[in-house]
Amino acid sequence: MDVRTETQLPHSTPEAQGVPSSAILDFVAAVEDQIDALHGFVLVRHGHIVAQGAWAPHGVDSQRTMFSLSKSFTSSGVGLAVADGRLSVDDPVLSFFPDEAPEQVSENLAKMRVRDLLTMTSGHDADTLPAIHRESDTNWAQTILAQPVDHEPGTHFVYNSGASYLLSTIVQRVTGERLLDYLRPRLLEPLGITDATWETCPRGINTGGWGLSIRLSEVARFGQMYLQGGAWRGQQVLPRAWVAEATARQVSNDNRTETDWRQGYGYQFWRARHGAYRGDGAFGQYCLVMPEQDAVLAIISGVSNMQAVLDLVWEHLLPAMGGAALPEDGETNVRLRGRLDALALPGPAGEPASSVAERISGTKYHVRAEQPTNQPARRVGLAGRQVETITLVAGPEEYRLTVADNLGVHEVVAATDEWRLGESSLLRGSDEPVAARAAWTDEGTCAIRVVLLRAPFIFTLTLGFEDEQVTLRAAGNVSFDAAEPVSVVGHRD
Template sequence: MSVPENQGMGSRELAALVDFGARRFAAGPGLTPIPQFDSLLVTRHGRIVLEVYYPPYGAGIPHHLYSATKAVIGTLTAIAFKDGLLDRLDHRVLDFFDRRSVDNLDSKKEAITVQNLLDMTSGIEWTQPLDESSFESAIEMAHSPDWVKFVLDRPMSNNPGEAFNYSNGDTHLLSAIITKITGSSAWEYAEAKLFGPLGIVDAFWVHDPQGISEGGDGLFLKPRDMAKIGYLYLRNGEWEGKRMLPSTWIDRVNHATISVSYPPGIHYSDLFWAFADRHVYMAVGRRGQVIMIFPDLDIVAVTTARIDYSLREFADLISSSVKSDTILPVDATGAKLLANNVSDASTEKPTEVGPPSRMASIISGRVYLFAPNELNLKSLSLVLAGPQPHYEIETYATAATKSGNRFSSPIGLDGLYRKGKLSYHGLGVWLEGVPRVEAVKGAWQDNETFLIDRLLLGLGNSPERWTFTFNRNRLNLLIKIGNWPEISIDGQTNG
């Protein structure tokens, strides 16, 4: 790690960037405010100048990239093209699926090329607006038994290349094409051709029912590994003297030409977004998962987060921190300010905790049973009396898991989160099988009501508030997640 001034950057400006990430937000009424960032990392001239982890998130936890996954799918497509597995980018897409029967087949669909998929201009009808007002088509695909068939069978809304239309379907077809031409999943191909050479470890990639890596938003990486992807692009597709990406590919990403109506001033190319007026391009996932590349400044910046933020404001803060291309004089005052801001942002602040309830010893260890419900919660036990407060949960079997699962998490009773171990089990069907670390703290609201604040670290999702209301042998569990409708389920114990 380098002193910012040694890389021509100002510590005072980077201190403001740390504060930007520390801005607190409440995802919904009654929810405890948390920092908008999980992590922030900035490199210049190949050296880390700033690295912050906002608690309770920590460096070793793989983070869901959401749609920043798409940029990795594009990168793998470029590698396959360089290696000759993909002969040309204008190759017709349906040629890779010639053994499939495709519905709504017409001349428009027959004309779709790989490049159209890379630019989100396939013309395939798809409802997934960038303002996130609807995820209709992506949800329908996720619920279908064959995702590739779901996309290929859809009608056409435009001629290929005619209009930009954001689509998880386009990138899932790219993932399927990678599987077709390499004989392995995108994850396996990435391990061999991208993650391995870059030293990326502990990646995780969700897949569809046929084992095809989810092309739209299924990848998990740690922040430093995200920065390695950015650095590969910053170095024009070379890594340790070896060319991994075609130079023509980097040039297209560097000069994105496809206009996007929302947000304004953004262009698109090969699954990367760009501020054309600032020569900045980036991989972007919902809720602030970003790999931002500044070719003119020799900078890569990475964030993992829990809320969408102004990418232009972030880019401006980065740019304003650059003072020179050479070493700057030591700024003792700025260095102290930066160190204080990093220390403050990295230190969890306890929330207020009221007195314990007499109910704690009564309900501690009791097992509450639940009828089948939307969370698949079968049983729950709170252990609040003793040196290691925690909860234990058992879930119902699902079609995906075939059997129920058991998991537990520690609970902080002093106003600070306690973190469990990396787990792949959780409540709700969509959370089963993806990595996360639970961070939990609890406090008594009154003698009969216990509150839990719960974060699933690495998922970048909304905070949760669990309200336990005890009434003799009965328990009402009310769960609020962000601005989603509350979930209320009732359980009971035999003692």
Template sequence: MRDMNMTRRRAGQLVMGASAFVMLGGCALRPGRVSAAVPGVGPVQPDSYKDGLLRSTPEAQGVSSDAILAFLADVESAGLELHSFMLMRNRHVVAEGWWWPYSPGRIHMTHSLTKSVTAVAAGLAIDEGRFGFDDKVVSFFPEYVPADASENMRAMTVRNLLTMQCGHDVETSGSVWRPIDTPWAAEFFKIPVVHQPGTHFQYTSAASFMLSAIVSRTTGESMADYLTPRFFEPMGIDRWHWDSSPAGVSPGGNGLTWNTAASIKLGAVHADGGTWNGHRVLSEKWVREATTEQTPGDADGAYGYQWWMGPGKAYLALGLFSQMSIVFPEHNAVLALFSAIKGSKKIKPYIWKHFPAAFVADTLPADPGAVALQRRTAGLRLLPPLHPASLAAPAGISGKRLAVQTNDQGVEWLSFDFVGDRCTYRMRDAHGEHEITAGFGEYLEQDTSMTGNRLHHEYRPPSQRVVAGARWTSPQTLEMTWQFVETAFRDTLVCTFASDGVTVDRSVNLNSAEERLPTLMARID
């Protein structure tokens, strides 16, 4: 699904780092890492990404370090999984942290946080006169409109898409359309418009997709390309990538992957009324309307133009599994989070408990808590340490292809290669051969084509970044951890060996659908 529309640049030069890129004809191609022992595989490397943002101490910007520490403590006590956070006030980052192996330069899937970026494109296009709020949606795609289209469908406007009041009665998740290879605009007009547009709120990625499709139809380019000179480049957002739908339209409701700094910049330009570093990026009128209540919404809160409303005057971009950019406009502050939390209602109480209360004054005296906060954020870690293998692989297994019994995953065979302190797991299915090499003593970072769509909200990129480790939990049981570090997903493989074969159980830390695949059973011939 990747459209290779991602760049990694700094000071006009391509940055070659832990996920190296080669630029050819404007496209970014990602080769694997190189290690002397196993080509394409290596230990996790440090991150030296520079985001161009100003830094300050919390107290210098009137923020309580103790309040930030209390927020982190509450989240940890609740067992909630954060991958990163950045807190900005007065255009200065005052606190930040990444739970290893996540790091500043890594991109991370945003899910529906993408919708608020789609709103940026819609606002720019409307201000340029490409289309208007009251334009009928059917007018842009007459080739897809059914001959017997209902009056409700014909009445739907751009404004209805922006406010999630397009008249649909059910949500269309991105996971529904991702496996479809026909134009998604055609799929949109197959959805019944049960309610009169403008009278019923129904959150749905279908509405956001159609905004993207309208931007593409009226500008002649994908929304990702349209935004590049108008938003990504002026904002210094230099690490991103946006999936493409079958017709080349950027999925407006999801599909954007970028780093934490980009999320906080998205919030910051809105907090400052549409300006960035003294230059106007968005019109003040658009920002004001997009980030104030346009509809009461639903149980999750009121809604603007592809932005959720929070307590007080706060508003937020929100993605599945709790990807967030939260703006506190009265305090000129933004909090950005990447997470693996199923249900934002689990973390929101802790956010609203500590913010905006942490913004105490214009400035505060220096506080020892700032040192404690720096120490805390410097030692954040998600994956537990590994230890060299203390057990040997079962005899007669290493290097053998094991035929897999008929299964619903289409897996034909699998194999385990144990070399030194590493194990390479390979398997073949209808999409080809895939492999991941896991280290026993250290986590190994690599690109892989390992299929994971059923456990990963139906995403099936041709290549994705993974950090993999392994351990023996018993003489017969091998456990591998695959952290897909550009996503919220972490897969666990439990492989149980017997004299006549092996069983493989694969599960994921969270998903919108199934979280465990049926057991694979392979036999030694």
């Protein structure tokens, strides 16, 4: 039996589930006009997929890193461990860390419970994640527990990925299994999620607060399972009571009405406006559950303004979800299907060829050793790298960029008329699936846009050829840092 096929959600026309196709068309149009850029979405109503699409080269069934949306899966693992009698949300955190506790345990640290980790009210005044990266010690739990606990646990909300890591560690300690392995037979496989991966810390513990990679379609099924109170295909995957607790407003975090990040917080789930809740991850990865509308919306994207995406959902999709089925609208539904099938990210604007191409093709340009890239190293991109040589083999239909740097020799192959699929180590130092397109923005400038298929990142590599030199400029779409484009100059032999 193909587990993934057996667990797929059924499809339906939008109208049969009370959603006009025109509203989904309006949502897509607004997204393409106002958001840069959604990469895919799945809309589920009354348990049926009524619309789904992905902007090529991305796909609905492509593996994708979910960043902090991982936290909602960590919460689920805690819920299962509670149901198995392995722990309680009122257990003291230090009871799981006898060897990592600091020599002097503060009163607030002693009071910290599992519940406080779940609700991001551990008492810390700031996220403890940066402390993990500052310390050379590989014992993350010890580093987190050594941070000052400035507030009484349970009273002060601070978004804290270190707390989620501690939850993952606790699950591993009480079950004897990594969080991912514990979830596989109990949660993931029932949902048809068979090849999920999860990053680990240096000690082999799943990171908990980030690092889970699954498919967009699987995010939709996870949300539908929560909408159904933890039930899936006749099986109670998660206890109904846990689902209710985890998605309820357990703590306040400001109560501003104009933003979906100030509606309260549950157990690693955000509350949202309009009675909704969600798990979400950096740069626009969403699992949005709308109980009042009996709907789920899963989204992957690469955006810097995550609120803007939800605003378009509330503007176009939410008010369109009526209670009764609508008359079929065949003409509009055909237009919707055509629009969804044709979704694609734009390549660089320009021409497929240039008079300069023949002159520069295959030429190796050398970057002077004293000219490093102009920024500190980052997780993605060329910042902090020592570029040594740059070579472009140009056209007519395929462009091959080779960059040698202190990490090795990297290659990107791009097409001018389509997204060329391949692998490259250029942007993160090791081979990963990418897609690339190229165009000449003017006679002396070639732009290559590179999409990381398992991440939200898109980089535009611009090569400006002038006389006997080339300037390589790398600019990304989103970043955890306030990053400026990286620029290096290479000289012809």
